[in-house]
């Protein structure tokens with residue numbers, strides 16, 4: 058058995074540590090923030106994520122499934138809120154069990170940390186920032202955030218789960234053949250809140266992901282167990298209608314009243330939340346390779362940050378952990394071969410997810426409001442009913458299956474092509490038949 062060091066104890070880090078310890082490896086986990094179970098700056102804020110099948114499978118593998126699923130708010134479909142306050146519901150899946158689950162980021166993080174420490178005996182070091190890494194020797198330069206002192210931590214095999222601004226990936230960028238691209242969106246996001254009603258219940262239907270699609274921008278809301286909703290406004294940074302165009306509280310109030318009139322009465326702290334909550338950046342990151350020999354491997358956002366519009370970044374990161382654990386098992390002592398096989402297997406899927414997530418932004422903020430889009434979605438569901446094995450809607454392939462993302466994307470493109478050809482063939486045959494029938498009369 059080997060000695061592994063995991064850098065970053067966000068979402069994928071503790072899960073990866075559990076997988077490794079479960080396989081009998083010796084694991085240490087290092088995290089720059091303080092222990093959220095003791096001291097959490099976010100404890101008062103409920104930021105939530107959509108957890109679906111791929112993520113749940115990984116959680117179940119390490120024995121966290123039941124504990125996490127006891128805390129989720131299931132969502133069966135989208136509820137679109139038009140500007141006149143009218144709503145349209147659209148189920149996510151084709152089967153009754155097709156639900157996605159709103160889960161608290163903080164709660165999930167704490168459950169995984171508890172599991173890593175208590176069940177698997179992982180040693181976790183908090184308040185330690187990885188400042189740099191030596192790709193050849195595996196040595197990490199760690200800053201003790203309490204004292205400011207730098208220390209060197211020797212590693213045999215290190216897994217970077219240190220997120221979108223990964224220190225390990227930053228160092229890998231100096232490798233001569235390292236391929237890297239980063240795209241920062243013109244849109245940013247801000248989290249807001251719809252608190253629970255006076256009786257502690259949800260003020261909107263909790264079993265839906267609520268969307269206020271407004272063409273070039275949108276707001277969404279996911280329910281929490283305590284009766285509140287976490288809302289996220291996705292909006293351009295610049296331009297006449299943008300974050301930068303808001304000069305004061307009055308502008309904010311006027312904008313929300315105009316664009317989200319049915320949400321405003323449910324948001325008593327809107328202006329304060331808007332003023333106090335940060336405006337954050339959205340970006341995608343692609344890179345290659347995802348490993349350095351048997352020294353380092355990148356997992357999760359460190360390898361492939363995607364925009365959040367398919368609700369798959371965490372699910373994909375959790376799937377990374379599962380695949381890497383499988384490769385380590387398959388390749389035994391040859392850790393370098395396992396790292397390489399993992400990167401080769403996952404890179405096409407991460408690239409496909411990046412494209413799908415970007416496309417879904419346009420779908421969510423704009424297309425979901427159109428009748429043509431809803432009609433096409435209904436057609437897709439009908440096609441699935443008629444040919445359940447041959448036609449599976451893309452959303453179901455991505456969210457309710459374990460089909461690799463790249464295969465899901467290619468399969469959906471094929472299905473759309475074949476269905477279009479089929480519909481045209483049917484129309485031509487029908488028109489031809491009618492003409493023949495008319496000519497014979």
Ligand SMILES: Cc1cc2nc3c(=O)[nH]c(=O)nc-3n(C[C@H](O)[C@H](O)[C@H](O)COP(=O)(O)OP(=O)(O)OC[C@H]3O[C@@H](n4cnc5c(N)ncnc54)[C@H](O)[C@@H]3O)c2cc1C
Pocket residue numbers: 064065066067068069070087088089090105106107108185186187188218219220221222223224246289356357358359365367368369370371372373374
């Ligand atoms: C607005 C938004 C909404 C999202 N919604 C969803 C959703 O609904 N569903 C979904 O599946 N995904 C969603 N995602 C994506 C999801 O948040 C990420 O994909 C996921 O958090 C990636 O996990 P990770 O462990 O790779 O990174 P993180 O969760 O970011 O964890 C990285 C950890 O590393 C630590 N760290 C960073 N640098 C260092 C360092 N130098 N030294 C030590 N520690 C370090 C950080 O403190 C952090 O704890 C969303 C993302 C955003 C921005």
